[in-house]
Amino acid sequence: MPDLQRLTRAEWTARAEAHRERAGRRLAEVVERRRRGARHPIEDFLFDYYRLRPGDLLDWQPGAHVVLEDAPEFVGRRWYLADGDLVRLDVDALVAARGSTIDFVQRLLTSIEGRPAQHGCFGMHEWAMVHGLDPDQVRHTGLPLRFEPDEIRAIVDRVGLRCSHFDAFRFFTDSARPLNATQLTRADQVERDQAGCLHVGMDLYKWAGKLFALTSSEFLFDCFELAADIRLLDMRASAYDVSSLGHSPVPVETPAGRADYVAQQRGFTERAQPLRRRLVELTAQLRYATPHP
Numbered sequence: 245m246p247d248l249q250r251l252t253r254a255e256w257t258a259r260a261e262a263h264r265e266r267a268g269r270r271l272a273e274v275v276e277r278r279r280r281g282a283r284h285p286i287e288d289f290l291f292d293y294y295r296l297r298p299g300d301l302l303d304w305q306p307g308a309h310v311v312l313e314d315a316p317e318f319v320g321r322r323w324y325l326a327d328g329d330l331v332r333l334d335v336d337a338l339v340a341a342r343g344s345t346i347d348f349v350q351r352l353l354t355s356i357e358g359r360p361a362q363h364g365c366f367g368m369h370e371w372a373m374v375h376g377l378d379p380d381q382v383r384h385t386g387l388p389l390r391f392e393p394d395e396i397r398a399i400v401d402r403v404g405l406r407c408s409h410f411d412a413f414r415f416f417t418d419s420a421r422p423l424n425a426t427q428l429t430r431a432d433q434v435e436r437d438q439a440g441c442l443h444v445g446m447d448l449y450k451w452a453g454k455l456f457a458l459t460s461s462e463f464l465f466d467c468f469e470l471a472a473d474i475r476l477l478d479m480r481a482s483a484y485d486v487s488s489l490g491h492s493p494v495p496v497e498t499p500a501g502r503a504d505y506v507a508q509q510r511g512f513t514e515r516a517q518p519l520r521r522r523l524v525e526l527t528a529q530l531r532y533a534t535p536h537p
Contacts, residue, residue: 246308246309246529247309248309248310248311248332249309249310249311250310250311250313250330251306251310251311251312251313252313252314253312253313253314253315256306256312256313256315259304259306259462260304263304263461263462263465264302264304266465267301267302267461267465268302270465270469270472271298271301271302274287274291274298275298278298283386284489285384285386285387285479285484285486285489286475286476286479286486286489286491287472287475289475290449290468290471290472290475294449294450294453294471295450295453295454296453296456296464296468300453300456301461301464301465301468303461304461305333305457305460305461306333306460306461307333307457307458307459307460307461307463308333308335308338308458308459308526308529308530309333309335309529310332310333310460311330311331311332312330312331312332313329313330314329315330315331318331319331323337323338323457333457333458335458335530338457338458339530339531342454342455342458345454345455346455346527346530346531347527349451349454349455349523349527350524350527350528351434352433352434352437352451353451353520353523353524353527354524355434355435355437356437356438356439356444356520357439357520357521357524359438359439360438361438361439361440361510361513362406362408362438362440362441363440363506363509363510363513364406364506365405365406365407365408365440365441366403366481366496366502366505366506367442367477367478367481367482367494367496367505367509368400368403368404368405368406368407368496369405369407369409369412369413369416369443370478370479370481370482370483370484371396371399371400371403371420371482371483372400372405372407372416372417372420372421372423372424373412373415373416373417373420374389374396374417374482374483374484375396375397375400375416375417375419375420375423376393376397376417376418376419376420377393377417378393379393382484384484387484387485387486387488387489388484388485389483389484389485390483390484390485390493391483391497396483397419399483399497400420400423401423402497403496403497403502404423404425405420405423405424405425406424406425406426407424407425407426407428408426408428408436408437408438408441409428409433409436409437409441409443409444410428410429410430410432410433410436411433411443411447412441412443413428414428439513439516439517439520440509440510440513442474442477442478442509442512443478444516445470445471445474445512445513445515445516446470446471446474446475446478448467448470448471448516448519448520448523449464449467449468449470449471451467451523452464452467452519452523453467455523455526455527458526458530459523459526463519463522466519467519470512470515470516470519473512474512476491477494477505477508477509477512479491480492480493480494481493481494481496481501481505494508
């Protein structure tokens with residue numbers, strides 16, 4: 245049974261303010277773009293594809309098994325319980341509401357931890373998403389492609405497709421899908437996902453978000469920052485030309501570019517490992533009876 249952490253008002257307000265300052269700095273341009281209705285083909289993916297919004301990330305919540313002293317700001321908020329001058333998250337209610345998600349996240353992430361990371365895909369999943377398409381058919385029509393369609397086909401043929409993540413594979417074009425080394429399905433995701441995959445690393449933010457409120461805001465933002473940094477490599481290694489956004493390509497169509505990609509991929513694999521472990525531990529803890537103050 246996890247122990248309760250009790251925070252005085254001075255302690256929890258200091259944490260909340262530090263989080264808001266950190267998140268505010270990172271999200272300032274995102275918030276301003278959204279105010280103007282402007283789009284960003286790299287960064288908006290994290291808000292289009294995943295469920296949370298900038299306001300969710302700027303807000304501070306303590307996470308499971310934390311008791312706040314003198315916290316009237318949380319009284320009446322959904323999923324929170326008040327007991328005198330103490331406020332805590334109603335973990336029992338959240339576990340009852342999200343039990344199947346908690347079970348799946350624990351099963352998936354534990355499975356990922358139990359198999360070796362692979363670093364031989366070279367980011368070609370993004371190329372497979374534009375394979376056989378004309379420039380006006382691609383998702384990011386505001387970004388030019390670095391090669392003509394025929395050359396993209398030739399590069400994919402030469403480098404190969406070895407994607408192991410279904411949520412990338414399902415966006416492959418019809419012409420690219422049969423070229424993948426494995427035909428992936430949703431049903432085999434638990435057996436196929438592996439820690440070297442960039443999208444598996446980004447998905448730690450998705451899983452932390454699905455456990456929203458149960459994860460502390462600081463931890464959730466750690467996962468967001470990892471996802472944002474991975475997303476940048478994802479697009480720099482793609483067939484899109486992102487130089488107009490101030491980023492140089494990682495030219496995976498060349499041996500040097502592939503070596504660079506793998507080095508960065510390994511770095512993200514190492515960075516993701518402690519975050520994944522913390523999510524595995526949290527989902528395990530949530531299956532115990534919740535202590536009360």
